[in-house]
Amino acid sequence: MPELPEVESICAGLRGIALKKKILSANILTDYSLRQKIPRDIVDKASNAKIIKIERRAKYIQIFLDNDVVIIIHLGMSGKVLIKDNDYKYQKHDHFELELEDDVRLIYNDPRRFGLVIYSDKDNLENLAIFKNLGMEPLSEDFTPEKFGLILQNKKQPIKLSLMDNANIVGVGNIYAAESLFLSGISPLRPSNELSEKEIKILHGNIIQVLRNSIKLGGSSLKDYALVNGEKGYFQNNFFVYGRDKENCKICENKIKKIIQAGRTSFYCDNCQK
DNA sequence: AACACGCCCTGCGCGC
DNA sequence: TGCGCGCAGGGCGTGT
Numbered sequence: 001m002p003e004l005p006e007v008e009s010i011c012a013g014l015r016g017i018a019l020k021k022k023i024l025s026a027n028i029l030t031d032y033s034l035r036q037k038i039p040r041d042i043v044d045k046a047s048n049a050k051i052i053k054i055e056r057r058a059k060y061i062q063i064f065l066d067n068d069v070v071i072i073i074h075l076g077m078s079g080k081v082l083i084k085d086n087d088y089k090y091q092k093h094d095h096f097e098l099e100l101e102d103d104v105r106l107i108y109n110d111p112r113r114f115g116l117v118i119y120s121d122k123d124n125l126e127n128l129a130i131f132k133n134l135g136m137e138p139l140s141e142d143f144t145p146e147k148f149g150l151i152l153q154n155k156k157q158p159i160k161l162s163l164m165d166n167a168n169i170v171g172v173g174n175i176y177a178a179e180s181l182f183l184s185g186i187s188p189l190r191p192s193n194e195l196s197e198k199e200i201k202i203l204h205g206n207i208i209q210v211l212r213n214s215i216k217l218g219g220s221s222l223k224d225y226a227l228v229n230g231e232k233g234y235f236q237n238n239f240f241v242y243g244r245d246k247e248n249c250k251i252c253e254n255k256i257k258k259i260i261q262a263g264r265t266s267f268y269c270d271n272c273q274k
Numbered sequence: 275a276a277c278a279c280g281c282c283c284t285g286c287g288c289g290c
Numbered sequence: 291t292g293c294g295c296g297c298a299g300g301g302c303g304t305g306t
Contacts, residue, residue, distance in 0.1 A: 059301095077298065112282085166300090223285090
C-alpha cells in the first residue's frame with residue numbers, strides 16, 4: 001500500500017490519536033527479521049516517553065519522542081500500522097507494538113517483512129544510511145522544475161525508472177509514476193534526458209497534483225486496508241492506467257498496455273503517451 | 275557512475 | 291476442489 005500518499009495518510013491518522021500520548025510500553029512481538037532486525041533496545045528507548053511529533057520522510061514514518069528518540073517505520077510492500085485497544089488479540093504477522101495511555105495500541109503488521117522498524121537519536125537522523133541518499137521531497141519547496149530538469153538531463157534510463165528512484169525524488173512508487181506520466185502524455189519508456197523543457201514542467205506539475213489528490217482521498221487501497229482505522233483510501237478509483245491493462249483508456253478508449261521495466265510492471269496508453 | 279538483475283517474504287487470484 | 295504459478299504498493303546488494 002505504501003507510497004507517499006498512503007504514508008502521509010497514515011501519519012495523519014496517527015497524529016489524530018497518538019500525539020501527546022505517553023508510551024506505556026513498546027513490545028517486539030516476533031523474532032523474524034524485517035528488512036533489518038528490530039533493535040531490542042527500542043523497548044527501553046520508547047517506554048515511558050511521550051509522542052510529540054509524527055512526520056513523514058520519503059516513505060518513512062517518523063515518531064518523535066520527548067526523550068529525543070525517533071522511532072522510524074517503513075511499510076515495505078505489505079506493512080500496516082493499525083490503531084487498536086486493549087481488547088485486541090494479536091494477529092499473524094504482528095511484529096511490533098506501542099502500548100499508549102488511554103487504551104490505545106499501535107500495531108505494526110507486515111506479512112512480507114520488507115518493512116522496517118528502527119530508532120534513532122533525533123540529532124543523528126540525517127546521518128542514517130536509509131536517509132543519507134534521499135532525493136527531493138516532491139511536496140516541498142525544494143522540488144522545482146529546474147532542479148527536476150537537472151536531475152533528468154544526464155540520465156538515459158527510461159523516465160519511469162528515474163521517477164521511482166528515491167535518490168532523485170522520494171515517495172513516488174509504481175502507482176504514482178504511472179499516473180503522473182499518463183497525465184503528462186509521456187511514455188514511461190522515454191529516455192529521461194530526452195524530455196523537453198515543457199514536458200519536464202508538465203510532469204513536475206502532475207507529480208505534485210496526483211500526490212495531493214491522492215492524499216485528499218486517503219491514498220490508494222488495493223487489496224489491503226491502508227488507513228490506521230482500518231478504512232480504505234479511495235484514490236484507486238481514480239486510476240487512469242495503473243492496474244488497467246486491456247481495459248479502455250479513459251481518454252481515447254485505446255487498450256491500456258502493460259509492460260515490464262526493471263522488473264516492475266508499467267501501465268500506459270501508447271496513444272495518449274508518446 | 276550508471277544501470278540491470280536477483281533477492282528478501284507471504285498471500286492471493288488465476289488457470290488448469 | 292485443489293494445486294502450482296505468477297505476481298504484488300519497495301529497497302538493497304552485487305555484478306558489469
